[in-house]
Amino acid sequence: MPEIGEVARIVHYCHKHLVGRTIKTCEAFADDKVYGAVGCSSDAFQKHVTGRRVTGAGQQGKYFYLTFDKSPHAVLHLGMTGWMKFDAEETGYYRKPDAEEEEWPPRFMKFLLTCEEETVEGEVRAAVQSAFVDGRRFARIRLVVCEAEEIRNVTPLKENGPDPVQDKDVVTVEWLSALLGRKKVPVKALLLDQANLSGVGNWVADEVLFQARLHPEQYSNTFSEAQTKQLHQSLMEVCTIAVETRADSKQFPEKWLMKYRWDKGKKGEVNKLPSGEKIVHLKVGGRTSAIVPSLQKKTGPVAGDVDGENEVAKPAKGRKAKRKVEEDEDEEDVVEEKPVKASKRSRKAISYAEDGEDELAKPAKGRTAKEKVVGDEDEDEVAEEKPAKASEKSKKTVSYTENGEDELAKPAKGRKAKRKVEEDEDEDEVAKEKPAKASKRSKKKISYAE
Known part of the structure; x- marks a missing residue:
């Protein structure tokens, strides 16, 4: 996701190619x-931007904005993969674009601005x-109604x-x-929360955190x-250098972790600094964090040291796993969820909070497992139930609650096994009977509880 340095790069090119120009x-x-999603429309954006003169460009953290000679003005957020491209030059910061990306106009456009050749303050500016x-x-992408100099106050x-x-x-x-x-909360989660720092x-x-030698x-x-x-000190230095270099990692100091965090080298080797310290990756606030344990020591309580408080939820793994990203997400709330252990193929964490009490529900295992939820269920009674053991191929738990009495029924094993249920059965007499032995192919276990 573009951060403070990458957005500074966008603002740089907006100044170079758009500020002072009229959008034809x-x-x-x-x-x-x-x-x-932000209450705007493409029609409104097109209407209000056409013919406007760009008077300025700036940023606040991950947001950048374009001010015009007349309100409304444009405020934009790049999200995960957004970018501003110019036909006059490549604006990327980390790799050379392939032939498809060099095509103009580019794919996935949300808007296209055209400025004709014009003279600005005695300088001839080429069409762009x-x-x-x-x-x-x-x-x-949104429009805001305000004076240009007040755009950061709305x-x-x-x-x-x-x-x-x-x-x-x-x-x-x-x-x-203060x-x-x-x-x-974990210090990294605090830094990531845009309500705290942009x-x-x-x-x-x-x-x-690496430069400060603090554990995330x-x-x-x-x-x-x-x-x-x-x-x-580390916060100010890292952010300033990221902005001044416009996120060009080739210009980052050699001592920076960013130069080595993803360089795993040959097969079997691990990430490490030139000095030999091992770089490991862990999850903090739902995000992958690079850390050097030998240098970033824990000097106080961490998330895992307190039961039930501020623990980190792990997202599902795998290429097909999807992550929901919400704009201006409150990451402080995210890191307070406790992960639920599930199968590797479908790790799902479901947290329920009510009146200050948290419960964690484990989803049923297996591809075809289904969970039945009954409203207005007596939670005190359900909590005392002991789940019945079932076969690995079809683990099913059926619970019955009636008049404060709970029973757990186990389904018969085998594809052809059938269970006969008779209505109005005298349970007092049946409970005294000794269940008959069944063949190996169709073992039936019938439990009766009263």
Whole structure:
């Protein structure tokens, strides 16, 4: 996901090719998610942007904006894979585009801006086209009505925390210390929460914590004054360099973890720093975190040290696993869920919270297993039930609750096995009988409880 440095790159090219220019045409393409999710529409965007002169471009964390000579203005979020492309030059930051990506106009466009050749402040500016693209549709495009200089004081930017680079006068050591003390969550989750800080994403948070020599799982309210100062210094340095280099990793310092975090080398080798320290990957706040355990020591309580509080949920694994990403997600709430152990093929975590009490339900195992949920069930009685054992091929648990009495019935084994149930059976007499022995092919176990 584009973070503070990548967004700074977009803003750089917007200044270079759009600011001071008049948008001759704007062709917007309908998308009920990219536009509709934030109360905008492609028709409205096209109408209000066409003919406008771009007066400025800026950012706040993961958001960037374009201001015009007349309200409304555009505020955009890149989501997971969004990007701004220009036909005049390549704007990518980490790899050379393939032939398909170099085609113009590009695929997955959400809007296409066209500026004709014009003279701006005595300088002849060549014609240029710019396209906003997003294949996964997590990006967001909206219009905001306000004065250009007030754009950061209206929704959605006002709901986000300060930008470590744009708001250095706000993000002080004292400010960070107060923020850490107000929360009781893993420090990485705190850094990722955009309501706390704007622009810090997964790799930036990992780099900040590595440079500060802090463990990502340690609770935010457990750091010493010296550790807080180190965290602040690392935060400001990493974010500033990311912005100044416009996320070009080739320009990052050689001491940075980012240079080695995904370099696993030959088969069988593990990630490691040039000095030999091992790099491991773990889940914090539902995100993969790179950490060097020999350098990032735990000096206080971490998420796993407290039962039932602030534990990390692991997302499903596998190529086909899908992850739901919501804009402005409250990551503090996400990390408080406790994962449920399930089969590798279908790891599902279901958490229920009511009146301050949390329960974790384990989904049935097997591809065809189904769970029956009955409303208004007596939870006190159900909690005392002991599940019946069934065959591995078809584990089924059937519970019956009536008048405060619970029974667990086990289905017969074998495809041809049948169970005869008689109505109005005298259970007192049957309970005294000794069950007959069945053949190996159709063993039947019948239990009666009263």
